[in-house]
Structure formats: structure tokens, C-alpha cells
Amino acid sequence: MNFKEVFEELNFFLQAKKYNISLWQYPPFLFIILGTVIILTIFSTYFIGSRYLQPEIVALSVIIITLILLILDYIIVNSFERLLETNIMKSEFINVISHQLRTPISNLKWTLDLALREKDGDRKTEFLKIIKGQNERMLRLVKDMLFASQLERGKWIFKKELVSLEDIIESVLKDFSIFAKSHNIKIKVDIGENLPKIFVDPEKINQVVSNLLSNAIYYSRRKGQVEIRLKRKDRKIRCEVEDKGMGIPREEQKYIFQKFFRGKNILEQKVEGTGLGLFIAKGIVEASGGKIGFQSEEGEGSIFHFELPMK
Amino acid sequence: MKKILFIEDEFTLQKTMGEFLEKEGYKVIHALDGEIGLKLAKKEKPDLILLDLILPKLNGFEVLRKLKETEETKDMPIIVLTNLGEIGDIEKGLALGATTYLVKADQDLDEVLLKIKRTLGE
Numbered sequence: 001m002n003f004k005e006v007f008e009e010l011n012f013f014l015q016a017k018k019y020n021i022s023l024w025q026y027p028p029f030l031f032i033i034l035g036t037v038i039i040l041t042i043f044s045t046y047f048i049g050s051r052y053l054q055p056e057i058v059a060l061s062v063i064i065i066t067l068i069l070l071i072l073d074y075i076i077v078n079s080f081e082r083l084l085e086t087n088i089m090k091s092e093f094i095n096v097i098s099h100q101l102r103t104p105i106s107n108l109k110w111t112l113d114l115a116l117r118e119k120d121g122d123r124k125t126e127f128l129k130i131i132k133g134q135n136e137r138m139l140r141l142v143k144d145m146l147f148a149s150q151l152e153r154g155k156w157i158f159k160k161e162l163v164s165l166e167d168i169i170e171s172v173l174k175d176f177s178i179f180a181k182s183h184n185i186k187i188k189v190d191i192g193e194n195l196p197k198i199f200v201d202p203e204k205i206n207q208v209v210s211n212l213l214s215n216a217i218y219y220s221r222r223k224g225q226v227e228i229r230l231k232r233k234d235r236k237i238r239c240e241v242e243d244k245g246m247g248i249p250r251e252e253q254k255y256i257f258q259k260f261f262r263g264k265n266i267l268e269q270k271v272e273g274t275g276l277g278l279f280i281a282k283g284i285v286e287a288s289g290g291k292i293g294f295q296s297e298e299g300e301g302s303i304f305h306f307e308l309p310m311k
Numbered sequence: 312m313k314k315i316l317f318i319e320d321e322f323t324l325q326k327t328m329g330e331f332l333e334k335e336g337y338k339v340i341h342a343l344d345g346e347i348g349l350k351l352a353k354k355e356k357p358d359l360i361l362l363d364l365i366l367p368k369l370n371g372f373e374v375l376r377k378l379k380e381t382e383e384t385k386d387m388p389i390i391v392l393t394n395l396g397e398i399g400d401i402e403k404g405l406a407l408g409a410t411t412y413l414v415k416a417d418q419d420l421d422e423v424l425l426k427i428k429r430t431l432g433e
Contacts (some may be wrong), residue, residue, distance in 0.1 A: 102394045104319070106415040111327050113420045130323055
């Protein structure tokens with residue numbers, strides 16, 4: 001290694017930035033700190049010992065110094081664990097991405113095969129439609145995964161504006177009217193009074209509402225209605241999406257916002273979803289200064305709710 | 312006409328694979344999850360079972376285990392057809408009694424057909 005490379009390795013600021021962690025999480029830096037503290041303690045113990053002959057004072061200072069060393073040790077071990085975790089998350093993510101993509105890709109492979117052999121024009125078109133669907137599925141998956149990754153790392157730039165949540169909901173309802181009808185679901189809307197404006201990225205909040213609404217419709221099992229409620233709660237606006245569908249089993253409730261979590265009640269059509277919807281919804285709501293949650297009872301239905309602060 | 316039970320939760324795949332196999336002269340019985348698959352295996356007595364491992368409700372390995380433990384279904388040949396392709400999964404599948412373990416992304420339709428024919432002794 002030449003002199004420049006050695007110098008760069010020793011420049012902890014640069015290295016920590018490269019790994020995207022703070023200086024206090026960068027183990028080599030912490031080792032230097034630990035080393036310095038050890039050297040200091042050796043000297044201080046010597047000086048204290050040679051000046052104050054009472055054994056109690058020496059003992060006390062040794063104890064204090066040991067405590068400081070233990071705390072530093074803990075910080076170092078912690079930062080290593082954090083790095084390990086990040087590493088595991090990254091390889092898991094890659095693993096899951098490859099796996100999630102493999103399914104539509106292999107579907108595509110076989111359908112293409114059949115399409116190429118098919119002599120009948122109409123049937124060929126049928127196959128091509130399926131292929132188109134799988135391709136769109138892959139694009140959605142990649143888009144969601146990239147967004148989820150950027151969200152996790154805090155790298156997504158939200159384009160915030162002063163908007164009214166009712167307008168966003170109206171826009172979502174327009175997009176979902178055909179979908180709701182095809183699933184035999186009625187959507188009831190209850191807009192409260194005196195609703196504040198919020199400072200958010202309208203496209204992203206639209207994504208949150210769309211995701212909750214789409215889940216509510218899918219899990220309603222083709223009957224009944226879904227209700228969207230909007231009300232003011234102190235200095236926040238609260239949105240609730242309620243369905244009387246399958247509900248979420250108690251054992252699964254704590255995993256519901258996790259990436260790619262698939263419940264056992266998952267429906268056939270939902271299999272083609274990305275599995276990232278709620279994870280992304282949570283990320284967006286929290287990055288917008290809000291909170292998201294739900295109440296659900298298996299067999300009875302669910303109420304998903306989120307709150308956003310007013311400007 | 313030989314009967315094939317296809318246990319797979321993806322509707323698109325059920326459709327494409329189903330049509331493909333029926334063109335080749337097999338009768339295809341569709342099951343969109345493990346529980347339905349187990350029921351139909353007992354009821355329809357297929358000559359071969361194609362089993363995906365990623366299924367809602369009961370997972371594929373459990374279905375495999377149950378098929379091999381139940382008297383009426385334990386002798387039915389099972390071809391695992393899945394995208395779960397780690398060495399550990401393959402070993403587990405074969406250890407649980409699958410006749411063949413195929414990773415969807417690695418197979419052509421013709422190769423799958425060949426393995427089906429071979430398993431059925433054709």
C-alpha cells in the first residue's frame with residue numbers, strides 16, 4: 001500500500017463516511033479511544049498511587065477507571081453488533097430480492113415458451129397478456145424494493161407541500177372505484193370538520209392511503225363495505241380505514257409491518273403483491289412525522305389508522 | 312388418462328401449467344393451498360403430485376410430510392416444483408420423501424414434462 005492509501009485508512013472521518021456510519025460507531029476509531037484511555041489510566045494510576053498513599057484512594061481510582069473502560073468496551077461491542085446486523089440485513093435483503101424476482105421470472109419463462117409454440121393467434125395473445133402482467137409485477141417489485149431500501153437508509157427525498165388529506169383521499173377513491181366495484185365492495189367516506197392542512201409529499205401519502213384501501217378491499221372477501229374516516233385529533237389529523245373482512249390472527253399481528261411478511265390468510269390474488277406495502281406505508285408515515293397502527297380481530301375485520309401532524 | 316394433482320398457490324401458474332399438461336394428455340387437478348391439496352390427494356387419488364413449497368396456510372414441507380405420513384397418499388410419487396432452491400431446502404425436500412426436486416427457474420417446460428413422464432414410468 002502506498003502512503004496515500006495508508007493515510008486514507010487512518011482518516012477515520014473518511015472511512016466512517018464511506019460506510020455511512022457516525023465516527024462513534026466506527027470500531028477502529030473506538031479502539032484508538034480505548035487505547036488512549038488505557039494509556040491515560042496507567043499513568044494516572046501511577047501518579048495517584050505515588051502521590052496519595054492511602055490505599056482507599058488508589059482503590060477508588062482503580063474502580064472508577066475500570067468502570068470507564070467497561071463502558072467503552074460496551075460501546076465498542078455494541079457498534080460491532082450493529083455492523084453485524086446491517087450485514088445480515090443486507091444479505092437477507094439480497095436473498096429475498098432474488099427469490100421474489102425468481103417467481104415472476106420463471107412464470108414468464110414458461111409462458112413465453114408456450115406463447116412461442118402456440119399457433120392460434122388468440123391464444124397467443126392470451127399468453128402475451130399473462131407475460132405482460134408478470135413483467136409489470138417485476139417492475140413493481142423492483143420499484144418497491146428500491147424505495148423501501150432508500151426509505152430505510154433515510155435517503156429518500158420527500159417533496160413536501162401544504163395539502164389537505166381530503167383531496168388526497170378523493171384522488172385515491174377515483175383510482176379505486178372500478179377496483180372496488182369489481183370486488184363487490186362499497187366504500188363509505190366520513191370526513192370530519194375543521195381538518196387541518198398537512199405538510200407532506202402528496203404522492204407518497206397517496207401511496208399510503210392506496211395501500212390501506214387496497215388491503216381493506218382484498219381482505220373483505222367480496223362483500224360488505226369499507227369505511228374511510230378522517231377526523232381532527234388535537235393538532236393531528238387521523239385517518240382510519242376499516243374493513244369487516246378476514247382480520248389478522250393474533251400471532252401474526254406483531255409481524256404485520258415487516259418486509260415481505262406473508263400471513264397464513266393470504267389470498268390468491270394478493271400473492272402477486274410485493275409484500276412491501278405495509279412496510280412502505282409505515283416508513284412513509286413515520287418519515288412524515290406521523291404514526292401508523294391497527295386493530296384487528298380474526299374473522300371480524302381490521303381498522304388501520306395513521307395520524308399526521310398539522311403544519 | 313393419468314391424473315396429476317398440482318398444488319400451487321399462483322393462479323397464473325395453475326392456468327399455464329394446467330393447460331400445458333392437459334395438452335399432453337393428462338388430467339390436471341388444481342389445489343391453491345396445502346389443505347385443499349391434502350384433501351384432494353385423498354379424494355382424487357392422483358398418479359402424481361406436483362407440489363410447490365411456498366403455500367399459504369400449511370407450508371409445502373408440512374404438506375409433503377403429511378402426504379408421506381397418510382396411508383392413502385404415502386405411495387403417490389411427488390415432484391417438488393418450487394423456486395426455493397437452497398441446498399438445505401433440496402436436501403430437506405428429498406429427505407421428506409419427494410421423488411424429485413425441481414427449481415422452477417432452472418427448468419424448461421419440456422424438462423419438467425420429461426421428469427413427469429419418467430416418474431410415471433412412461
